[in-house]
Ligand code: SF4
């Protein structure tokens with residue numbers, strides 16, 4: 460009775476049952492799914508969709524017990540979130556090993572984020588250990604959770620309530636096999652979260668997307684502002700006057716959501732708002748060289764552009780704090796406390812300048 | 825690798841040496857190497873590296889660590905400012921966004 464029944468499963472059931480529950484023996488409680496460590500094209504495509512996050516989607520796996528390889532009662536147990544990307548990364552790193560995976564119900568959110576919210580937490584872990592009947596699946600009372608889950612999981616309470624000792628594994632799944640080989644000991648390196656250029660690059664689509672969602676509204680305001688005349692809206696004016704602003708707007712998104720995150724450590728100052736503003740200023744100056752200075756036959760719209768767009772890029776860059784691995788809540792709060800009034804003032808000021816420009820165009824002042 | 829640090833002197837991390845037993849749990853869970861274990865004693869190496877994740881305080885059995893933890897996410901904090909509630913980042917499936925990657 461028990462887990463050794465696995466070897467009696469027909470090979471097809473073991474091979475092809477990815478994602479399908481396999482019932483072992485006659486105990487309905489010992490139900491788990493078998494997964495392959497290798498990714499299919501569907502998993503890769505899912506990852507891309509997920510990273511771009513271009514539409515609302517559920518990218519989850521069912522919480523519960525999973526088997527990778529041919530685990531038995533002596534195999535290791537790893538814990539992850541039911542965000543499919545977290546799950547996929549873990550199972551890929553378990554290639555060649557025989558292990559169990561327990562998937563917690565984190566409402567489709569990754570381990571770190573869910574740990575912060577408490578869904579990847581002590582109670583969920585305790586309940587899931589009981590629900591999957593883990594006591595009967597493995598003999599060793601050891602459970603390995605991702606280090607970043609420590610934000611939500613209190614190891615002592617888990618041990619007190621389940622008897623399982625929580626091992627905090629490496630910060631990154633790719634160190635798992637080295638961690639096991641070293642006898643479940645982490646090197647100092649394995650504890651640190653890295654945040655290299657590639658890490659930042661894959662996060663930028665999630666910055667560009669929400670920023671671009673606001674772009675149509677911005678475009679509409681610009682076109683109305685430039686097109687409006689005492690006689691109504693002139694489409695020619697709207698387009699000709701508004702075009703440089705639309706280009707500068709796109710540039711702000713590009714600078715704030717892509718260039719600043721990418722070059723983060725190389726841009727001076729620690730504040731993200733300052734980094735974004737600085738990069739924005741350089742970009743606006745560079746771009747203005749291309750847009751003819753005499754374009755508007757007035758310095759007013761130029762002044763408005765110089766004021767507004769670096770701050771737009773600064774604001775967008777500040778959003779990236781949510782994706783980084785080293786910014787603190789206190790720091791972001793401080794940035795916003797200073798930043799928000801500055802952003803509002805700059806926006807109001809550039810709007811005012813544009814209104815004065817329009818009024819002077821109409822010959823009112 | 826370039827080690828990035830955020831704004832200096834803002835984090836709320838507090839460490840009470842007298843309560844610390846040197847168990848090393850905080851060293852094990854901190855993703856930024858803020859704590860260092862030396863001669864069975866724990867020290868803070870660089871407070872500015874702390875991101876206020878709260879993992880250390882959550883797992884210190886002896887109450888030697890105190891930190892006001894939360895997400896360092898501008899959108900979340902702005903949300904909190906507008907609603908008057910705690911910072912909430914809409915990550916996850918319902919909102920279609922996933923600010924934390
Ligand atoms: S977890 Fe607490 S008691 Fe243990 S070393 Fe860290 S501060 Fe000291």
Ligand code: SF4
Pocket residue numbers: 837853854855856857858859873874875876877878879880881891893
């Ligand atoms: S709050 Fe997080 S980053 Fe700060 S010292 Fe504790 S574990 Fe390290």
